[in-house]
Structures are given as C-alpha cells and as structure tokens.
Amino acid sequence: MTGPVTWTSLRDEGLRRIRAGEWEVGQPIPTEAELAREFDCARATVNRALQALAETGLLIRRRRAGSIVAAQPVARATLRIPLIRREIEDRGARPGYRLLHAAPEVPPTPVQAALGLAQNVAHLRVLALHLSDDRPFVLESRWINLATVPEAANAPLDRISANEWLLNHIPHTEGRITLEAQAASAEEAATLDCPSGSALFVVERQTRIAAGSVTLVRLLYAPGHRLTMEI
Amino acid sequence: MTGPVTWTSLRDEGLRRIRAGEWEVGQPIPTEAELAREFDCARATVNRALQALAETGLLIRRRRAGSIVAAQPVARATLRIPLIRREIEDRGARPGYRLLHAAPEVPPTPVQAALGLAQNVAHLRVLALHLSDDRPFVLESRWINLATVPEAANAPLDRISANEWLLNHIPHTEGRITLEAQAASAEEAATLDCPSGSALFVVERQTRIAAGSVTLVRLLYAPGHRLTMEI
DNA sequence: CAGTGGTCTAGACCACAGG
DNA sequence: CTGTGGTCTAGACCACTGG
Numbered sequence: 001m002t003g004p005v006t007w008t009s010l011r012d013e014g015l016r017r018i019r020a021g022e023w024e025v026g027q028p029i030p031t032e033a034e035l036a037r038e039f040d041c042a043r044a045t046v047n048r049a050l051q052a053l054a055e056t057g058l059l060i061r062r063r064r065a066g067s068i069v070a071a072q073p074v075a076r077a078t079l080r081i082p083l084i085r086r087e088i089e090d091r092g093a094r095p096g097y098r099l100l101h102a103a104p105e106v107p108p109t110p111v112q113a114a115l116g117l118a119q120n121v122a123h124l125r126v127l128a129l130h131l132s133d134d135r136p137f138v139l140e141s142r143w144i145n146l147a148t149v150p151e152a153a154n155a156p157l158d159r160i161s162a163n164e165w166l167l168n169h170i171p172h173t174e175g176r177i178t179l180e181a182q183a184a185s186a187e188e189a190a191t192l193d194c195p196s197g198s199a200l201f202v203v204e205r206q207t208r209i210a211a212g213s214v215t216l217v218r219l220l221y222a223p224g225h226r227l228t229m230e231i
Numbered sequence: 232m233t234g235p236v237t238w239t240s241l242r243d244e245g246l247r248r249i250r251a252g253e254w255e256v257g258q259p260i261p262t263e264a265e266l267a268r269e270f271d272c273a274r275a276t277v278n279r280a281l282q283a284l285a286e287t288g289l290l291i292r293r294r295r296a297g298s299i300v301a302a303q304p305v306a307r308a309t310l311r312i313p314l315i316r317r318e319i320e321d322r323g324a325r326p327g328y329r330l331l332h333a334a335p336e337v338p339p340t341p342v343q344a345a346l347g348l349a350q351n352v353a354h355l356r357v358l359a360l361h362l363s364d365d366r367p368f369v370l371e372s373r374w375i376n377l378a379t380v381p382e383a384a385n386a387p388l389d390r391i392s393a394n395e396w397l398l399n400h401i402p403h404t405e406g407r408i409t410l411e412a413q414a415a416s417a418e419e420a421a422t423l424d425c426p427s428g429s430a431l432f433v434v435e436r437q438t439r440i441a442a443g444s445v446t447l448v449r450l451l452y453a454p455g456h457r458l459t460m461e462i
Numbered sequence: 463c464a465g466t467g468g469t470c471t472a473g474a475c476c477a478c479a480g481g
Numbered sequence: 482c483t484g485t486g487g488t489c490t491a492g493a494c495c496a497c498t499g500g
Contacts (some may be wrong), residue, residue: 004469005470006468019403020441025402032486040470041471042470042472042473043472044470044489045470045471050486051487064478064481064484064485064486065480065486066484066485066486071402072402073402074311074313075311075408076311077261077309077312077408078308079307079308079309079310080305080306080307081306081307081308082305083303103382112315129362140233154482162479167303170370171256171373172249172256172289172300173250174254174461174462176459176461176462177460177461178457178458178459179432179457179459179460180457180458181412181452181456182430183428183429185397191263197414198430199412199429199430209250210250220285224413226411227411227449228409229310229409230405230407231405231407231438235488237488238488238489260465262466263467272489272490272498273489273490274490275488275491276489276490278468279488281467282467292467293466293499294466294468294469294496294497294498295464295467295498296465296467296499297465297466297467
C-alpha cells in the first residue's frame, strides 16, 4: 500500500485483509469515512473499492448497518464461453469444422416447450462437428428460429459454423446457459469417435433477443473436456 | 430514460442500444463527454456506466481510440456455487448428510501433483454423501491439508460437512474450479444409487490460502444434475 | 501532439434502515 | 432520527495511444 491510492489498490488491500482475517467474518469493517481517513483519500474512492468487493460477494453492504464480511461467501466464478474455434485455437490446436445436417424442421414438442414457443414455428435444424487437430472436439446440435432470424435459411453453414454466423449477424443476445453431464448415445458416440455411453460434458445455450427466441444449442464435448475457472 | 440519471440507468440504456443495434458492432460509440452532454450528467457518471459494460465484455475501451462495441462478445456468465446444503434447500428439498470415511492419509502421487505439493504431506481423507429428500445428491471426495489446517483433524465431520466446517474456519480462500463429466465407477454408482457408468457431473474445487493448499474436493453429482446461469 | 479514457477530489444530497 | 452507504457533480490531472 505505497504509492498513489487508487480504487483498485484499495480493493486489493481489502481483499488481503479479508483473506488474512484482519477484517473478521461477520463483523463490520470500518466505515467508508474511516477508511478514507486511514488511506488519506476521498470517500468516493473507498466506495468504488468496496463496491467491487461487494460485487464479488465478499462484502455485504447495507445502509446504516455498514459493510460486513460475508460469512458464507458464495463461490462466484466467471465462466467465459468463447467461440468454439477460438477455444480450439487457444489450446494450440488446429480447428476444423464439418456440417453434418442443415434443414428446416419443426422442433419436437419438448424442444418447443424449452424454447417457450406457443405454436409450431419453423426452425432450422443444424448438426455440425467441430474438430481439434482433425479429432472430434464437440458435436453441435442446434435449432435456429426462422421466425426471428429468417436470413439464417440462406446462411452458408457448410463454410461457417452457425456459432459464428449468428455471432456476426446477431451478436448481442441474452439468454441462459445450462451445464450438465450426459451419456453418449450410439449415434453421438460414433460421431465423436468414443465408446457408446461415454460421459459427455454438455453445454446448452438458449439465446433470445427482444424479437423472440433465437437459438437453442447443445454442445456435446468429446470425453476429457474440462472447464476451468479461477475464483 | 426518464427520471434522474444514475450510472445504472445509463448502463441499462447502453445495453439496450447495443442489443438493439443502435450502437453498431465494431464501431465506436459516442465519447464519454458526448454522452454526458446527451444525458445532461457528469462524465464520471457515464464513465461508471461504460466501465460496467466493459466489465461484462460488451464494450472494448481504449484510450484515444474510444469505446467500441465488441464484435465477438465472449459469453460471460457468473457461476454461483453455494453450500451444498443451501443448494438442496433452495430446491425445496430436505438436506441430509452422511459421513462415509474420514482418516489421515498421504495422497497418492497424482493428487499430490494436482495440489502442487513437493513432499509427502499428511492429509485428511474425507468421503461423504449429501442427500436430498433422503436420496443421494452428491458424493464428496475430499483431501484436507493437515499442514495448513491442523485443526481439521478434530473437526466433527460426522455432524457437520467438511464443506461447512472449512467455510466456518477458513472462509476466504482463493482457488480454482474445474467442471467436467465422468462415468461413475462401480463403487460410486453404488453410493449414488445409479447404474455403473452413469454420466456424472463433477465439480472439482481446489482452494488455498497464503499459508498453502487447503483442500481438494471432487463433488460427484447424481445423474440429472444441471447447473444453470443467466447470461 | 492531441484526444480519449482512468481516476481522484471535495462537497453535496438522498435513500434507507437500525435504534 | 441519525448514521451509513449510494450517487451525482464539476473540475482537475494523468496515462496512454493513435495519427
């Protein structure tokens, strides 16, 4: 804690004190005004630092009651889900892509329910395989809502993955991500070149824009895939 | 955008403009000064809003170059990993806990390597089963470093899960979380009451404090477990 | 070199909730 | 009612970087 005081340096010092137990769990830490005096800086600077600590769940801040160190901090980790191609490149491998199937189709009832669709809406059904150094990396099973994204019908999905095409055409979506494990069906196993019944890591992503549901995709990763995050 | 201008309202308006395409992908948005004039507020307020948008990966901000809308926003989702007991309670089920095994033991070499240990260090080996409405929910397989946390040797792990005991004694740790899928071994399957070879969702958490490694735990969830996040 | 974001400051007012 | 955090403001200086 030498040099000029910035809100990031204050945040780091707060993090240190919490981890070192200098600020006790469940106990209030000094008020913003007190910390501002201690570090000889403006209260706004302290505020910005404590706000950042509260954002990561380490502090619980309440007016009048002050800021207390969270007793049971919920482990909060930020998951970054990049483009599959980038993911492969980041591992130092050569990415590949093979379109397996692309045709208009009305989703089966359970998929419609998951998408929150009231009626039968035409979708583009896409199956594709992503390769890492020529070995199967992830099997992509996707539904694209043609009511929301009619242009998708003409997307050159044999050359560019739906993943990237969508990102280029509708980059900013909102949605939900679900992580789970699933046993590989015989067909999935054949495509991913692994034993039938293998435990697969599955990422399901559902995205929408204001106009409606955009896509529902299940990414079935070949065995051995891990997702790592720092806390 | 009526009422008083706050940095959160500015952030939300920026999010709307990005999603609506009013701020074009890859293009610079107005400068902070311009936005401050538009919304008739101080530049610091605009700055706080844009900083929040940059934090979530929607904007890329560079001095002199200005802020541009990210072309391929990396989907960033925050994963919240609560106490297992809370996780069960939050699902409206009754949590249960059974200690299966707890004894000092030197970890096998691969575990030592994962923990970054140079020599043989005594650990407490813990196996426990968490129940949800009397049905197996997650199998906890843990190593606790007795060099870092000697008190753990006397923890009443038959009554309180290591999870909670550690959180109460060493609440603020840093570490790494890994998510993967794994096939259930015969023994694991028996404990979790599922077919051998079932695809299990596995959360591995490794935590440490300044003094050294604290614990390595693998949480093997019974089939059907899903982890959901909003983007 | 000039324009942009990054940050600090000092002061102010407000909202909220604990006592 | 009062103390705490939440936020805004106006101004300032700095750091970086693109032209």
